[in-house]
Amino acid sequence: MYSIKSMPSTSSVLSAYTTFTASAMLVRTVIKEVQTLTNQIIPKPIQELILSKLGGFVRNQATSQMTIIIDEFNGYSMNQLYEASEIYLRTKINPSFNRVKVSKSPKEKSLSLTINKGEKIIDEFEGIRFIWEITSKDDKDLSHDATKNRVIELSFDKKYMELVLNTYLSHVMETSDVFREKNKVVKLYALGHFGGEGNRGAWGSTSLDHPATFDKIAMDPILKQSLIDDLDRFVRRRDFYRRVGKAWKRGYLLYGPPGTGKSSLIAAMANYLKFNVYDLELASISSNSKLRNLLVSTSNRSILVIEDIDCSVELQDRQSSRILDHNNSSQLTLSGLLNFIDGLWSSCGDERIIVFTTNHKERLDSALLRPGRMDMHIHMSYCTPSGFRILVSNYLGINDHDLFPEIDELITEVQATPAEIAEELMKSEDTDVALEGLIKFLERKKTESVEGETEDGGGGDNKWKVREEIDIDENVNVVDDHDHDQRKAEKKRILMRDQAGLRQARSTWLCGAEPVCGAEPVGRIF
Numbered sequence: 001m002y003s004i005k006s007m008p009s010t011s012s013v014l015s016a017y018t019t020f021t022a023s024a025m026l027v028r029t030v031i032k033e034v035q036t037l038t039n040q041i042i043p044k045p046i047q048e049l050i051l052s053k054l055g056g057f058v059r060n061q062a063t064s065q066m067t068i069i070i071d072e073f074n075g076y077s078m079n080q081l082y083e084a085s086e087i088y089l090r091t092k093i094n095p096s097f098n099r100v101k102v103s104k105s106p107k108e109k110s111l112s113l114t115i116n117k118g119e120k121i122i123d124e125f126e127g128i129r130f131i132w133e134i135t136s137k138d139d140k141d142l143s144h145d146a147t148k149n150r151v152i153e154l155s156f157d158k159k160y161m162e163l164v165l166n167t168y169l170s171h172v173m174e175t176s177d178v179f180r181e182k183n184k185v186v187k188l189y190a191l192g193h194f195g196g197e198g199n200r201g202a203w204g205s206t207s208l209d210h211p212a213t214f215d216k217i218a219m220d221p222i223l224k225q226s227l228i229d230d231l232d233r234f235v236r237r238r239d240f241y242r243r244v245g246k247a248w249k250r251g252y253l254l255y256g257p258p259g260t261g262k263s264s265l266i267a268a269m270a271n272y273l274k275f276n277v278y279d280l281e282l283a284s285i286s287s288n289s290k291l292r293n294l295l296v297s298t299s300n301r302s303i304l305v306i307e308d309i310d311c312s313v314e315l316q317d318r319q320s321s322r323i324l325d326h327n328n329s330s331q332l333t334l335s336g337l338l339n340f341i342d343g344l345w346s347s348c349g350d351e352r353i354i355v356f357t358t359n360h361k362e363r364l365d366s367a368l369l370r371p372g373r374m375d376m377h378i379h380m381s382y383c384t385p386s387g388f389r390i391l392v393s394n395y396l397g398i399n400d401h402d403l404f405p406e407i408d409e410l411i412t413e414v415q416a417t418p419a420e421i422a423e424e425l426m427k428s429e430d431t432d433v434a435l436e437g438l439i440k441f442l443e444r445k446k447t448e449s450v451e452g453e454t455e456d457g458g459g460g461d462n463k464w465k466v467r468e469e470i471d472i473d474e475n476v477n478v479v480d481d482h483d484h485d486q487r488k489a490e491k492k493r494i495l496m497r498d499q500a501g502l503r504q505a506r507s508t509w510l511c512g513a514e515p516v517c518g519a520e521p522v523g524r525i526f
């Protein structure tokens, strides 16, 4: 208990106060002097570096700073703000850094600098100071597990919280978008890690250095143009998809024999749109829930590719025991996959493209082919004379040659894939030698197919039956009906001409004479 008597006298309180005030003034003066001296001797960036090295704790206590935590993942999906922040911070790298990671992929124009874990970055925006740091969720974990979530921390004075949320982070997102577009290298993601940067959960990535472009792909020119138009329409239609209440995604089914350019076409699409590619091997996925986790961790503006869908597990068989329980998430089921194509899960993301490829469209479950599932069915056919023109220009750099008419005729008569033609054209740099080699190859094929026909008894073989099908399927959703009708009419015209030519070729051939067939087949012959 205190008593009045034990309290100090007024004069002693005043004297103590005077002494304290004088000391405080002295301390303030000394600090000011030290600050001035420090500013004169140590440059500002180094001061900031020293401050940052002192650690966030001291500063947070002293200046009521707050820290925002930005996780790499938001549930199963990638946190967009994390991606944006990581890119934004790259634009802030300066000579005061102690360590930075440097890399370069063949497609990148310049070196790529990445901030090392643990490095602090000071940024200034509208006169306010921000401190960024890249760390990981569990820094004590020494296993160097690449899948461990990384975290970015952003510290600033508490009073700017509103500005940070409303303005600064938008600035970070916008700056990173500009930077990303300018420096984008298309990436190929697959399951597993390949030791490089840029892993996304279970997905590892590498640069997609495929040189394919649309002008290098040998395929029906009308079909090619309609695909390019479709892609252009798709990417500029954000508002349209919002307005009609559809997920912003598009599906393509590429079908045709091996070696007709399905994979090359996917690479051309990715290079054209600058979309990353996710190559999903269904065979390595055991359940719907695993599929879901993988798909939601893919990024926007990407192409998800499932090659050889007809060979993928038992998805084509709706009656198989493995898929009977459609809602069982411990199995991989066709309905599980379809859920991602057009069910509720398909809306988790923007600007998504899904591509299925198959050598056997007829083997696919009808559920996969239903209109609206795969928006465009693209038939990659055996090589045609117009396809040959593209290949010969790619491989030999020529657009005309005396041997072209002979080659055109042979190509119309046999089933040669663009891959086979390309291989022949690569055998010599001498144009004449390469073209003559190609003629020999095509003649060999022709003889083989005639022998096959004879052994088969002539009439019953499928080889010379022109398929009553045009490349663009009836059930494809084509946005522009006018274009669609025109294309179909053109296809039918070529097909009729083609059928007439092939019938003539077949009868002449069966009689042992040279075929007279200059028509360019669009329908497949088999």
Ligand SMILES: Nc1ncnc2c1ncn2[C@@H]1O[C@H](COP(=O)(O)OP(=O)(O)OP(=O)(O)O)[C@@H](O)[C@H]1O
Binding pocket: 216, 217, 218, 219, 256, 257, 258, 259, 260, 261, 262, 263, 264, 265, 359, 380, 417, 418, 419, 420, 422
């Ligand atoms: N239509 C084409 N245009 C240009 N090059 C082609 C075309 N088709 C095939 N090629 C050449 O043949 C190679 C193999 O083709 P690609 O792998 O794209 O065929 P694919 O249809 O995907 O075959 P698969 O069904 O076996 O996967 C390509 O690297 C390319 O050089």
